[in-house]
Amino acid sequence: MNTLATPPKNFEVKPKLDAKGEELGELLEVSMGPHHPSTHGVFRMDVVLDGEKVVKLKPVFGYLHRNHEKIGENISYLANMPYTDRLDYFCSMTNNWAYALTIEKLAGLAVPERAEYIRVIMAELTRLQNHTCLIGFFVQDMGALGTPMMYAFREREKILDLFEEVSGARMMCNYMRFGGVRVDVNDEWIAKTKKVVADYSKFLDEFGTFLTENEIVLARTQFVGVLPKDLAINASITGPMLRAAGVNYDLRKVDKYGIYSRFDFQVPVGEHGDIYDRYMIRVLEMRESIKILEQALRDIPAGPVMDPKAKLRGFRPKAGEVYGRVEGPKGELGFYVISDGSPNAYRYRVRPPSFINLTILEDMCLGHNISDAVVILGSVDIVLGEVDR
Amino acid sequence: MFNTLDQIFVNALHWLVSFVPEPWRPLASSMLCISFILMVFPAFFSIITIFERKGIGRIQNRYGPNRVGIPFTKIRLCGFGQFVPDGLKMLTKEDIVPRAADKLIHFLAPVVMLIPVLLAYAVLPFGRNMTMTDYDAGLLFFFAIGGAVEIAVFMAGWSSRNKYSLLGAMRAIAQMISYEIPLILSAVTVVMVVGSLKLEDIIAAQNQYTYGIAHWHVFTPWGLLGFVLYFIASLAESNRTPFDLPEAESEIIAGYFTEYSGFKFALFFLGEYLGMFAISGLGITLFLGGWTSPVSFLTWIPSYIWFFSKLITLIFVFIWIRATLPRLRMDQLMNFAWKFMLPLALINILIAGIWHFMNVEWQRWIVCSTLVLAAYVWLGRGLMHQQKLGKRTYRYAE
Amino acid sequence: MLGEQIIKGMAVTARNFFESYVSKDRLTTVQYPEERLPQKGNTRQFPFLVYDGDDAEKGLRCVACQICEKECPPKCIYIVKSKDKKPDYKGQMQVYPVRFDIDLSVCMSCSICVEVCPFESIKMNTEFELSTADRFGGLLFGKDKLAKSNSYYQKVHPKDAAESDAVIAAEKAKAEAKAKAAAEAKAKAAAAAVSPAPPVTPAQPL
Numbered sequence: 007m008n009t010l011a012t013p014p015k016n017f018e019v020k021p022k023l024d025a026k027g028e029e030l031g032e033l034l035e036v037s038m039g040p041h042h043p044s045t046h047g048v049f050r051m052d053v054v055l056d057g058e059k060v061v062k063l064k065p066v067f068g069y070l071h072r073n074h075e076k077i078g079e080n081i082s083y084l085a086n087m088p089y090t091d092r093l094d095y096f097c098s099m100t101n102n103w104a105y106a107l108t109i110e111k112l113a114g115l116a117v118p119e120r121a122e123y124i125r126v127i128m129a130e131l132t133r134l135q136n137h138t139c140l141i142g143f144f145v146q147d148m149g150a151l152g153t154p155m156m157y158a159f160r161e162r163e164k165i166l167d168l169f170e171e172v173s174g175a176r177m178m179c180n181y182m183r184f185g186g187v188r189v190d191v192n193d194e195w196i197a198k199t200k201k202v203v204a205d206y207s208k209f210l211d212e213f214g215t216f217l218t219e220n221e222i223v224l225a226r227t228q229f230v231g232v233l234p235k236d237l238a239i240n241a242s243i244t245g246p247m248l249r250a251a252g253v254n255y256d257l258r259k260v261d262k263y264g265i266y267s268r269f270d271f272q273v274p275v276g277e278h279g280d281i282y283d284r285y286m287i288r289v290l291e292m293r294e295s296i297k298i299l300e301q302a303l304r305d306i307p308a309g310p311v312m313d314p315k316a317k318l319r320g321f322r323p324k325a326g327e328v329y330g331r332v333e334g335p336k337g338e339l340g341f342y343v344i345s346d347g348s349p350n351a352y353r354y355r356v357r358p359p360s361f362i363n364l365t366i367l368e369d370m371c372l373g374h375n376i377s378d379a380v381v382i383l384g385s386v387d388i389v390l391g392e393v394d395r
Numbered sequence: 396m397f398n399t400l401d402q403i404f405v406n407a408l409h410w411l412v413s414f415v416p417e418p419w420r421p422l423a424s425s426m427l428c429i430s431f432i433l434m435v436f437p438a439f440f441s442i443i444t445i446f447e448r449k450g451i452g453r454i455q456n457r458y459g460p461n462r463v464g465i466p467f468t469k470i471r472l473c474g475f476g477q478f479v480p481d482g483l484k485m486l487t488k489e490d491i492v493p494r495a496a497d498k499l500i501h502f503l504a505p506v507v508m509l510i511p512v513l514l515a516y517a518v519l520p521f522g523r524n525m526t527m528t529d530y531d532a533g534l535l536f537f538f539a540i541g542g543a544v545e546i547a548v549f550m551a552g553w554s555s556r557n558k559y560s561l562l563g564a565m566r567a568i569a570q571m572i573s574y575e576i577p578l579i580l581s582a583v584t585v586v587m588v589v590g591s592l593k594l595e596d597i598i599a600a601q602n603q604y605t606y607g608i609a610h611w612h613v614f615t616p617w618g619l620l621g622f623v624l625y626f627i628a629s630l631a632e633s634n635r636t637p638f639d640l641p642e643a644e645s646e647i648i649a650g651y652f653t654e655y656s657g658f659k660f661a662l663f664f665l666g667e668y669l670g671m672f673a674i675s676g677l678g679i680t681l682f683l684g685g686w687t688s689p690v691s692f693l694t695w696i697p698s699y700i701w702f703f704s705k706l707i708t709l710i711f712v713f714i715w716i717r718a719t720l721p722r723l724r725m726d727q728l729m730n731f732a733w734k735f736m737l738p739l740a741l742i743n744i745l746i747a748g749i750w751h752f753m754n755v756e757w758q759r760w761i762v763c764s765t766l767v768l769a770a771y772v773w774l775g776r777g778l779m780h781q782q783k784l785g786k787r788t789y790r791y792a793e
Numbered sequence: 794m795l796g797e798q799i800i801k802g803m804a805v806t807a808r809n810f811f812e813s814y815v816s817k818d819r820l821t822t823v824q825y826p827e828e829r830l831p832q833k834g835n836t837r838q839f840p841f842l843v844y845d846g847d848d849a850e851k852g853l854r855c856v857a858c859q860i861c862e863k864e865c866p867p868k869c870i871y872i873v874k875s876k877d878k879k880p881d882y883k884g885q886m887q888v889y890p891v892r893f894d895i896d897l898s899v900c901m902s903c904s905i906c907v908e909v910c911p912f913e914s915i916k917m918n919t920e921f922e923l924s925t926a927d928r929f930g931g932l933l934f935g936k937d938k939l940a941k942s943n944s945y946y947q948k949v950h951p952k953d954a955a956e957s958d959a960v961i962a963a964e965k966a967k968a969e970a971k972a973k974a975a976a977e978a979k980a981k982a983a984a985a986a987v988s989p990a991p992p993v994t995p996a997q998p999l
Contacts, residue, residue, distance in 0.1 A: 082864070088903035148722060150720065157455075157456065163821065171834065172835065174836055178902070189835075212805055215798075216802045217802070221798055222637055222723055224785070229783070259792075274791055287789070319864065375724060375725070450810070453810050453813045454809055454810045456820055456821055458820070715807065719803050771794070771795070772794055772795075775796070778795060
């Protein structure tokens, strides 16, 4: 009979030794492997635990690397547009807009007004559905068995139906072009969008009662995963994480790209920088997006949607380098392109917000429990397509 | 007529036992009762698993299982045949035991989990005259047996020879022990007021009607608070959300039954659900009047129908809570038990005593209700404010 | 009070539970394959080739210009030009594709091929139930599987088909007008060649 005193014959326990040759008995090293129970994709965290507290955390990624930048340098600018859809696969419209903005800067193309309004509408719809999904995943990480996630996905489907009606695909829209958008929207679509936006405020109210003051959510998220202001600025964090830490920096107000200067909206800023602040900032941002959408849908003018000077085939922008950025739902999404006058880019680089926001994960998780580490990861809002490209 | 319907099982038992010669009759009667429990409650368990999946599905705006009916036929039954393939799946999976595991304890742990839980059903009154063995100290027996479940959890974690299982088992035991105390203290209030540990006496004390409403303990201030405490503690005892860290801890540690597969896992699962039924059954007996009806004009409905409908209602509330709430973290769980539920349970004993000794009806209602409310609000505020948790407002940048 | 918000959250859940039996909005599952959602007008799945009339070979609009092959981002199109020519809808003699293969397992449905085609000959189909058990060639669609008639296109994308037909009709009208003008000019030149000069009355001798 085997008891713990006499292990079976072929079994040997070799204790781990540290640099001095003494036994590292206390620390437990865990690999929260790429096959994750949470819903963030193929991402690995090597965590060293002292009992329950996290002592060291190393994020390991690259499991979804698809050579996006190398492909971008080998195909034409237009052909790269569908590949940018697949960077941050939740927010394909925003990726398209960032890329189109960059190339328009490079080639000096002007975008007609109706196309600008359409771009703003699409970007804000994307922000709505991204933040809704994020709240669903975030509460799912805390163990809520998927109920808020199902409600979030139910509402997201309405927005994806709108995307499918205008561009033909739900997620990989491939909708923006250099100099405008690919297809025009008709009045029926505008009426449908107005209805979806009107219903969204009601849904947000219901979702809010579910979560915003729930005692369990408060207990698990307040004062957990604090990101101080200076550290956030030094680590190049952008997006809702930065605003939750207390820094007022929103590219829509700073760069005023597109026609955002025409809309009346405010930027919410947090105070403590913990998980609860990040979650609440995203909820408040959703309400501001609804305000922007209402204004844009009301004011959209008639007109062409494509710059007449833009060419589909044989597009050769003049040589030069450019960096274009937009305020994506996850942070500052930037594209850096060096062109040498040929149909392909010479160097094409993506600034992925999720990747750069992940670098601060260890500092936020130190000293917390392992269950907190999972929720902190959820609040950073990463999409592996963007982290790994 | 309704009386015969009420006593139909008792009469059937007597009739069957009468075929057996005289000295063997007590043994035969016990055997028949045991087989009845062993048939009814696992069947109930299968149906409840399907109700759980369909209920959670409907809450999440989707269908649950709705296609599997009777196997090998085309009859669909709205998905209620799902437990047959699930059970077959669990039975036919390979039984893997880790090489370094302690084989005997590894084998015994699910058995030790299941046997005490089944034993606990012996004292529960399912209907009028339908308790299998009515001990004078039935309540004490129930809680003593319930404590043996914790040994099974520890056996499972220790024998797997797996660091993560052991940590998971430690957490599970800490949680179960911490929540035993509010559980028992809230039951103590009932014992104090009734004056007996016998479960039949507790039901008899609730079987009186004033103005048509029964004297259920839950209709009194201390009983309501006691029931709420008992309910939350029973959630923690059965490892259900929001206290399901031991079982759904898929964050890293897959819990104390990582190393179990196939039939042993099925036994753990069965044990957990049967424990849930048993503890709900006791809660119904203590606070919700057992097999009595709440209003006097509905006493014609058979008593076992009342018991099982109350049981189903309580289980639905368990499922409802599981679908709604996220999980608590380990230290927050312990905080909640020791700093909120335990003081509240002790104050509840005081309130029950005041109720028992004040004779004027309306006076004792007012005094006890205010005391209950005051204690709850004061302790609740203390729990949240101690960590400075609360609603926040956000400023907008200009 | 502690637990108040939890109770409110549970009320939301209960509302969803009861309303899921009553309203379709709270039970959004579509039980595929018994029920199917109607497809949106603009849905794009995989490309197909359009042919006019009834004959897939003779009416095929594609002239093997290979623009879609060059512009395709994942390079999933493979075209082999023919050596002989056949008349297209305008009456001109054009090359046609002998092989037109699209590997559907590579295609990412971006519809750039549709955008750059100058001949309205490749369009996006809406069929998506194309799964096959053949791992090595099952999704390599050749010209025979890709060619579908114009009436099918009108059924699947009515608005786009109407626009496409309008473009083709305009091109045809322009070509016919040009041909008529050319024919008139030719007839005039031929008439001028046959009767070189109008009869000139000789100058009256004085």
